Amino acid sequence: MYVKRERSPSLPPPRSEAGVVGWLRANLFSSWPNALMTLAGLALLLYSLPPFLKWAVIDANWLGDSREGCLPPLGDAAGACWVFIKVRLGLLMYGFYPEAERWRIDLAGILLAAAGGQLVAGSLLRAATGRGRRLTGLFPLAGVLLSLALFGILPGLVACAYLAAPDILARARPGRLLLGLAHRPQLHLAARLGLAAGAGAALALGFGAAGQGLAVALSLLAASLIFIALGAYGQSAASVRFSLLLGVYPVICYALLLGGGLDLPLVDTDNWGGLFLTLVIAGVGIATSLPVGILLALGRRSRMPVIKALSVSFIEFIRGVPLISVLFMASVMLPLTLPAGMHVNKLLRALVGVSLFYSAYMAEVVRGGLQAIPRGQYEAAEALGLRYWRVMRLVILPQALRLVIPGITNTFLGLLKDTTLVAVINLMDILGILKSALADTRWLGFTKEAYVFAGVVFWVICFGLSRYSMLLEKRLKPGRN
Amino acid sequence: MAIPDDPIIRIRHVNKWYGQFHVLKDINLTVGRGERVVICGPSGSGKSTLIRCVNRLETHQKGTISVDGIELTDDLKRIDRVRREVGMLFQNFNLFPHLTVMENCILAPVWVRRMPLLEARELAMQYLTRVRIPDQADKYPGQLSGGQQQRVAIARCLCMSPKIMLFDEPTSALDPEMIKEVLDVMVDLAGSGMTMVCVTHEMGFAREVADRVIFMDGGEILEENTPEAFFSAPQSERARLFLGQILSHAQMGARTNPD
Numbered sequence: 020m021y022v023k024r025e026r027s028p029s030l031p032p033p034r035s036e037a038g039v040v041g042w043l044r045a046n047l048f049s050s051w052p053n054a055l056m057t058l059a060g061l062a063l064l065l066y067s068l069p070p071f072l073k074w075a076v077i078d079a080n081w082l083g084d085s086r087e088g089c090l091p092p093l094g095d096a097a098g099a100c101w102v103f104i105k106v107r108l109g110l111l112m113y114g115f116y117p118e119a120e121r122w123r124i125d126l127a128g129i130l131l132a133a134a135g136g137q138l139v140a141g142s143l144l145r146a147a148t149g150r151g152r153r154l155t156g157l158f159p160l161a162g163v164l165l166s167l168a169l170f171g172i173l174p175g176l177v178a179c180a181y182l183a184a185p186d187i188l189a190r191a192r193p194g195r196l197l198l199g200l201a202h203r204p205q206l207h208l209a210a211r212l213g214l215a216a217g218a219g220a221a222l223a224l225g226f227g228a229a230g231q232g233l234a235v236a237l238s239l240l241a242a243s244l245i246f247i248a249l250g251a252y253g254q255s256a257a258s259v260r261f262s263l264l265l266g267v268y269p270v271i272c273y274a275l276l277l278g279g280g281l282d283l284p285l286v287d288t289d290n291w292g293g294l295f296l297t298l299v300i301a302g303v304g305i306a307t308s309l310p311v312g313i314l315l316a317l318g319r320r321s322r323m324p325v326i327k328a329l330s331v332s333f334i335e336f337i338r339g340v341p342l343i344s345v346l347f348m349a350s351v352m353l354p355l356t357l358p359a360g361m362h363v364n365k366l367l368r369a370l371v372g373v374s375l376f377y378s379a380y381m382a383e384v385v386r387g388g389l390q391a392i393p394r395g396q397y398e399a400a401e402a403l404g405l406r407y408w409r410v411m412r413l414v415i416l417p418q419a420l421r422l423v424i425p426g427i428t429n430t431f432l433g434l435l436k437d438t439t440l441v442a443v444i445n446l447m448d449i450l451g452i453l454k455s456a457l458a459d460t461r462w463l464g465f466t467k468e469a470y471v472f473a474g475v476v477f478w479v480i481c482f483g484l485s486r487y488s489m490l491l492e493k494r495l496k497p498g499r500n
Numbered sequence: 501m502a503i504p505d506d507p508i509i510r511i512r513h514v515n516k517w518y519g520q521f522h523v524l525k526d527i528n529l530t531v532g533r534g535e536r537v538v539i540c541g542p543s544g545s546g547k548s549t550l551i552r553c554v555n556r557l558e559t560h561q562k563g564t565i566s567v568d569g570i571e572l573t574d575d576l577k578r579i580d581r582v583r584r585e586v587g588m589l590f591q592n593f594n595l596f597p598h599l600t601v602m603e604n605c606i607l608a609p610v611w612v613r614r615m616p617l618l619e620a621r622e623l624a625m626q627y628l629t630r631v632r633i634p635d636q637a638d639k640y641p642g643q644l645s646g647g648q649q650q651r652v653a654i655a656r657c658l659c660m661s662p663k664i665m666l667f668d669e670p671t672s673a674l675d676p677e678m679i680k681e682v683l684d685v686m687v688d689l690a691g692s693g694m695t696m697v698c699v700t701h702e703m704g705f706a707r708e709v710a711d712r713v714i715f716m717d718g719g720e721i722l723e724e725n726t727p728e729a730f731f732s733a734p735q736s737e738r739a740r741l742f743l744g745q746i747l748s749h750a751q752m753g754a755r756t757n758p759d
Contacts, residue, residue, distance in 0.1 A: 393592075393594075395590055398590070398594065399653075402555055403583070403587075403608035403657075404660065405608065406580065413607060413611065417598050418598050
């Protein structure tokens with residue numbers, strides 16, 4: 020017989036398992052094949068990287084404002100000619116947006132950077148103490164100061180109102196969580212009226228310049244109504260900030276960027292272009308395709324045959340045709356079906372096309388997540404007396420969406436890069452502008468620079484999105500502390 | 501059997517089919533207010549299906565079920581009213597893993613009963629104390645043991661102040677060490693006068709708290725009796741066989757013995 024009287028203590032791991040040497044051994048040289056792969060990878064880097072860096076950085080030409088800056092007397096023909104990009108930077112960023120009005124895009128960008136930056140930093144610093152949290156307040160502060168300094172009093176005030184609102188709203192009712200308030204029917208009404216006003220604005224836009232003033236007024240009305248509703252829905256400053264970014268920021272952008280009222284001259288969307296246009300299409304596509312995709316996924320799993328059939332046929336139809344043909348159809352076929360005199364803006368058509376196209380893909384991604392949720396979760400929620408939409412919103416979707424964050428990110432990245440296809444309906448996104456620059460007879464032969472630049476710009480944006488999604492995934496892991 | 505004088509659940513001639521398979525055959529059962537009924541029987545006998553019909557997680561095709569005077573039909577409003585008054589415990593707990601214990605508990609009171617948040621929190625804390633885990637309120641279900649999760653599930657039901665609680669094999673997925681802590685809470689609940697319908701194989705629990713034991717096999721109720729009479733002298737051959745199996749297993753493992 021054997022009885023153990025004393026329990027064994029836990030010991031620290033052996034030295035070879037820790038430190039830099041331990042890490043190298045475990046990850047790079049754990050076995051012969053692994054060591055060979057490491058050396059091969061190193062050799063490949065050594066072979067390919069130095070020549071590229073020599074071309075892109077060391078021998079590159081940065082000075083001057085004409086082609087001569089890159090040619091032998093002044094520059095080095097063996098290096099990249101970044102002057103080519105430099106002289107067109109404004110065009111590449113803003114398209115043909117009038118130079119005097121470009122500050123409006125800058126303001127929209129600053130608002131986005133300040134509000135979004137605060138959200139991202141807030142989630143990064145989630146674990147940090149009160150002081151770390153307060154540091155995220157620097158984002159809106161910087162945003163307001165920058166807008167004041169760069170654009171003057173009125174834009175500064177707009178920035179201040181938008182950026183400070185979440186904190187003021189959250190502080191106005193400290194402790195009293197606003198969940199209870201969400202049942203007030205007035206708020207639902209406000210939200211619905213806001214959406215209706217937004218739809219009205221879109222419709223008014225359809226009537227061209229005459230509808231423009233009305234569209235701006237309606238969109239501002241929509242913004243303020245949605246603002247009130249979302250403000251009361253939110254449970255914390257962060258959630259208010261998030262809903263404002265989704266609900267109100269687009270409306271502000273719409274009024275600000277398009278103009279046509281409030282002393283802002285109208286800048287027709289035909290003049291929009293460059294990275295700015297790329298981001299507008301991608302942003303609208305992302306913000307629409309997720310909710311519409313969720314609705315389609317729910318529709319596809321619905322027990323109601325009509326809804327199910329509609330969702331399935333929409334998804335399968337859209338997934339069966341290439342994006343290019345959807346864009347073509349939106350720009351050629353749609354005007355034929357509209358009543359005479361009604362004109363749907365070219366950009367709006369592209370936006371609708373891209374959004375609907377990616378909604379279908381998103382629907383299938385979301386459906387994958389919905390299928391992974393065990394039936395018991397639905398049953399438990401229903402047994403508690405929750406109705407369908409609440410079961411979905413409070414119990415099923417939060418779990419399903421977290422599961423498919425990688426798939427959602429994938430779709431978003433695909434969308435972002437596919438915005439380059441709008442070139443086929445004559446919208447000048449960043450790639451379109453680069454292509455027309457390549458055709459410039461004074462600047463022939465800078466293909467490499469153009470495509471490397473476009474590649475780097477897209478890579479930076481996509482990489483940022485991808486990292487943020489990974490962060491989100493980690494943060495939303497159930498059972499976190 | 502005598503029909504209870506103040507019935508809260510009435511099941512009349514209920515039949516249910518899964519495709520061709522006849523799962524419930526002409527079930528008649530009345531449960532009185534405050535009564536504690538244990539349903540047992542071999543697996544596949546339709547006992548879980550029966551109690552899942554009571555809160556309409558399953559639909560029956562023939563017969564009538566009424567709960568607290570509300571007859572269950574396809575009418576969603578009626579189903580909602582019934583579900584609000586009927587709590588249900590599942591074999592796999594089915595807590596919401598993305599919400600903390602506290603959030604699990606306040607979800608339904610806030611969204612279904614429209615209770616102010618602070619009040620809901622207080623209520624939840626009160627019930628979490630009653631199931632003896634007030635200190636776990638801010639943890640996520642995945643961080644708790646099975647027994648603790650099932651107790652949270654009980655607290656989550658109680659937060660809706662139900663008139664009836666249905667238990668669908670609440671201890672079957674638990675380790676022997678944890679069964680007792682859940683049964684203790686259920687015994688405590690029985691003592692407070694809750695109407696309970698339990699599908700369970702815990703014969704010790706049935707003996708201790710049940711007013712009536714119902715034995716089902718093949719979709720039919722074969723026997724209905726007081727626990728004393730049922731356990732000492734089962735009338736049907738099938739029940740004798742079933743009890744023989746269960747009790748010999750119980751003695752071997754000594755797993756159920758709250759007495």
